[in-house]
Amino acid sequence: MSQLTFVYGTMASGKSIEILKVAHNYKIQGRHPLLLTSALDDRTKIGEVSSRIGLRESAGVIHDTDDLMALVTSADKLPDIVLVDEAQFMTRQQVIQLANVVDDLDIPVMAFGLKNDFSNRLFPGSEALLIFADKLQEMKTLDSFGTKKATMNLRIHDGKPVYEGEQIEIGGDEAYLPVSRYHYFHPDEQALAERFGK
Numbered sequence: 001m002s003q004l005t006f007v008y009g010t011m012a013s014g015k016s017i018e019i020l021k022v023a024h025n026y027k028i029q030g031r032h033p034l035l036l037t038s039a040l041d042d043r044t045k046i047g048e049v050s051s052r053i054g055l056r057e058s059a060g061v062i063h064d065t066d067d068l069m070a071l072v073t074s075a076d077k078l079p080d081i082v083l084v085d086e087a088q089f090m091t092r093q094q095v096i097q098l099a100n101v102v103d104d105l106d107i108p109v110m111a112f113g114l115k116n117d118f119s120n121r122l123f124p125g126s127e128a129l130l131i132f133a134d135k136l137q138e139m140k141t142l143d144s145f146g147t148k149k150a151t152m153n154l155r156i157h158d159g160k161p162v163y164e165g166e167q168i169e170i171g172g173d174e175a176y177l178p179v180s181r182y183h184y185f186h187p188d189e190q191a192l193a194e195r196f197g198k
Contacts, residue, residue: 001106002102002106002107002108002109003102003108003109003133003134003135004098004099004102004108004109004111004129004132004133004134004135005108005109005110005111005133005134005135005136005137006087006111006113006126006129006130006133006135006136006137007019007110007111007112007113007137007138007139008112008113008114008115008126008129008136008137008138008139009114009115009138009139009140009141010114010141010150010151010152010153010178010179011114011153011176011177011178012052012141012150012177012178013139013140013141013150013178014051014139014141015085015112015113015139016049016050016051016052016055016085016112017051017053017055018112018139019035019049019083019085019110019112020049020051020055020056020057022081022083022110023035023057023083026080026081031080031081032077032079032080033079033080033081033082033083034060034072034075034079034081034082034083035049035057035058035059035060035083035085036059036060036061036062036068036071036082036083036084036085037049037059037060037061037062037084037085037086038061038062038085038086038087038089038090039061039062039063039064040086040089040168046061047059047060047061049085059085062084062089062090062094064089064090064091064094066094067094067097068082068090068094068097068098068101069097069098069100069101069104072101072105072107073105078105078107079107080107081107081108081109081110082098082101082107082108082109082110083109083110083112084098084109084110084111084112084113085112085113086112086113087111087112087113087125087126087129088113088114088115088117088123088124088125088126089113089123089125089168090111090124090125090128090129091124091125091128092124092125092127092128094125095111095125095128095129095132096128096132098111099132102134111125111129111133113125113126113129114126114153115130116152116153117153117167117168118153118154118155118162118163118165118169118176119163119164119165119167120152120184121167123167141178142178143178143179143180143182143183144177144178144179144183144191145179145180145183145187145188145191146180146182146183148180148182148183149180150178150179150180151179151180151181152178152179152180152181152184153176153177153178153179154176154177154178154179154183154184154187155169155175155176156175156176156177156192156196157175158196159192159193159195159196159197160192161187161192
């Protein structure tokens with residue numbers, strides 16, 4: 001029986017590398033993965049899943065008004081798996097549509113994304129995935145300032161931590177750091193100054 005899996009982690013935890021690896025493994029087995037990503041993610045190129053180490057792959061683009069069941073069933077051939085990057089940007093209804101892909105079409109779905117934003121609130125897509133997913137899988141990485149596991153994303157602006165602002169601000173290493181709870185509330189100011197030159 002197929003499952004809806006939510007693979008979550010902080011920034012720089014390897015989510016994009018993992019989704020590209022899964023897509024590659026399906027392809028070399030002669031299977032057909034459907035790779036999707038959010039239209040909101042324009043860090044490199046809209047319609048592309050890319051990792052910090054340079055791996056990249058073209059992907060279908062999800063807008064917040066798209067019906068994902070219709071998108072999956074409109075293909076000439078049904079995919080063997082649906083892989084969604086930046087899943088935190090999906091709507092609750094889109095997550096339910098992916099659950100229907102699993103339940104009604106028996107196609108596995110793996111959704112990769114952040115769980116919480118920089119202010120430690122759940123993204124709408126992540127909240128829905130935590131509710132509707134059959135399986136939760138955490139991607140782990142280290143705190144930017146120590147050896148604890150990173151569980152939060154610290155937003156940085158002009159070399160300083162930011163705790164208020166818009167939920168969605170697309171950025172990469174220059175705007176967010178993976179940190180532990182301790183370093184979220186007690187960031188290493190000296191390390192920030194050295195890293196960002198402020």
